């Protein structure tokens with residue numbers, strides 16, 4: 692299995708466990724860190740709609756809490772529908788905390804890979820905290 696196939700399989704398995712009864716839009720995300728570990732997650736919606744969160748955020752929480760490297764080298768987001776399921780603005784910023792502008796963000800559907808971006812393409816001029824020194 693290639694590295695990308697492994698990410699796809701992890702995102703696909705997580706997506707199948709999505710809790711998305713309101714939008715009925717199931718999303719899976721998988722993150723690979725530079726130690727080779729893969730962390731996956733799904734979206735988790737709530738009856739009070741704004742309280743739900745995205746698949747990417749679940750995967751990030753798992754990455755942090757499970758231990759290991761926190762340096763992301765690639766991400767794969769998987770959802771169906773005609774449009775590319777690119778990460779929302781908040782998730783782009785959350786990913787950027789642990790990634791770099793050249794980190795690959797792959798967008799897939801059930802049929803496979805649809806398009807790849809760099810995080811820098813998705814989030815140019817990202818916010819960074821501090822005075823730059």
Ligand code: THU
Nearest residue numbers: 714716718734745746777778779
């Ligand atoms: N969603 C994600 O999980 N990831 C994305 O990249 C875009 C949107 C979720 C949030 C919500 O549960 C559903 O998709 C519809 O917006």
